[in-house]
Amino acid sequence: MNSFTQRDKAFVWHPFTPQHDTMPANIFIERAEGVYLHTKDGRRIIDGISSWWVNIHGHSHPQIAQALFKQASTMEHVIFAGFTHEPAIQLAENLISVLPSNIKKIFYSDNGSTANEVAIKMAIQYWHNRNIKKKTIIAIEGAYHGDTFGAMAVGDRSLFTAPFTDYLFDVQFIPFPTTANEREVIESFKALVSQNQVGAFIFEPLIQGAAGMRMYSPKVLNELLSIAKRHEVICIADEVFSGFFRTGKFLATEYVEIKPDIIALSKGLTGGTMPLGVTACSQEIYDAYQSTEMTKAFLHGHSYTANPLACAVGNTSFRLLFQEDCQQRISDIAKSHAEFVQELGSDKIREARQLGTILALEIQTQETTGYTNAIRKKIYDYFLNQDILLRPLGNVIYIVPPYVITPEELRKIYEAIKSFLKSI
Ligand SMILES: *Cc1c(COP(=O)(O)O)cnc(C)c1O
Numbered sequence: 001m002n003s004f005t006q007r008d009k010a011f012v013w014h015p016f017t018p019q020h021d022t023m024p025a026n027i028f029i030e031r032a033e034g035v036y037l038h039t040k041d042g043r044r045i046i047d048g049i050s051s052w053w054v055n056i057h058g059h060s061h062p063q064i065a066q067a068l069f070k071q072a073s074t075m076e077h078v079i080f081a082g083f084t085h086e087p088a089i090q091l092a093e094n095l096i097s098v099l100p101s102n103i104k105k106i107f108y109s110d111n112g113s114t115a116n117e118v119a120i121k122m123a124i125q126y127w128h129n130r131n132i133k134k135k136t137i138i139a140i141e142g143a144y145h146g147d148t149f150g151a152m153a154v155g156d157r158s159l160f161t162a163p164f165t166d167y168l169f170d171v172q173f174i175p176f177p178t179t180a181n182e183r184e185v186i187e188s189f190k191a192l193v194s195q196n197q198v199g200a201f202i203f204e205p206l207i208q209g210a211a212g213m214r215m216y217s218p219k220v221l222n223e224l225l226s227i228a229k230r231h232e233v234i235c236i237a238d239e240v241f242s243g244f245f246r247t248g249k250f251l252a253t254e255y256v257e258i259k260p261d262i263i264a265l266s267k268g269l270t271g272g273t274m275p276l277g278v279t280a281c282s283q284e285i286y287d288a289y290q291s292t293e294m295t296k297a298f299l300h301g302h303s304y305t306a307n308p309l310a311c312a313v314g315n316t317s318f319r320l321l322f323q324e325d326c327q328q329r330i331s332d333i334a335k336s337h338a339e340f341v342q343e344l345g346s347d348k349i350r351e352a353r354q355l356g357t358i359l360a361l362e363i364q365t366q367e368t369t370g371y372t373n374a375i376r377k378k379i380y381d382y383f384l385n386q387d388i389l390l391r392p393l394g395n396v397i398y399i400v401p402p403y404v405i406t407p408e409e410l411r412k413i414y415e416a417i418k419s420f421l422k423s424i
Pocket of ligand 1: 113116209210238242
């Protein structure tokens, strides 16, 4: 065991990692640049999953680093109640300029889970402030909205939530829409909302990331949203993963006509550099909080709300994102994925799914699909041995690359996938 491993094991508790002594050592990354993670012992690993879907412009981007340094040298942080600053105002202006036209206000928090917590609380208190009893919340089976309690409550009950199930509030789940059950899903949604008890509907638009990159059609989402609107249900789009052009458009909800009332953003927001969450809402939601009474205020805030460093980096990332070369790369990645799916056509793949820069390949296995599927470790190790970081969700191999990835680097991943499929 080298000294990093020893020190790491001595005091550090890592996420999603069973804490037993025989676990392989965590890989020590010394620096990261572009799509590469550089290890202490000279390996160069391609980050094929954008370090948990956050990185979009590549690691250690010089302009982002510059923005961070400049902001840190001016003002690192300031309380955001009673005070304000340019980076936060600017980022709100930037976001509002591209969000759906009904979205008018930006509330800051720290990550994807808190962006959803805020969204859920905003929706609940909206009805409370208006003195209307609409207590039911609807979510979609298989949903993942984060690891904090409210976010867990509106998420799938699974291995991840099992110890906490008794502490999670009740939510009505509708089945995940497929081509086979569309009518059934719509009917069950209708039945739920028709009693006018439903206050909010939270969903990952078009793609459930953590559930295995499961995709569903814009048509069915549009129908659900139109039913929700007719019954005055607040629609919360969790765009934490799907936002910032991950699906080819700025938001996945841009593929549907009807607009959500609340949008949660995080992952791509700062280009993968600083933790930051945004909950964006309509004027109508905001107006329900306009009062001279403190009881009507949204009494929620984090120590680091609208952290200037995170906001400054968010503004730089935003500018880079809309530059022509970045936009070109996003469409090139999508095109390249689509061509690779055609090229593959393997009998070992149960289903190939692609949406924008996301490619997911569900491998045929005897075992049921799931995160704990034994093939997961086999896939992970196979690619890591070739210096490619892919972190399969059960038997689903997926690529979610930083947008700066070159055609050659993508090709390297594709070829590794082909040889993996041959090996099984
Ligand atoms: C990752 C993710 C979250 C949680 O975000 P964190 O920053 O990890 O808390 C919530 N919703 C979706 C759709 C996600 O993919």
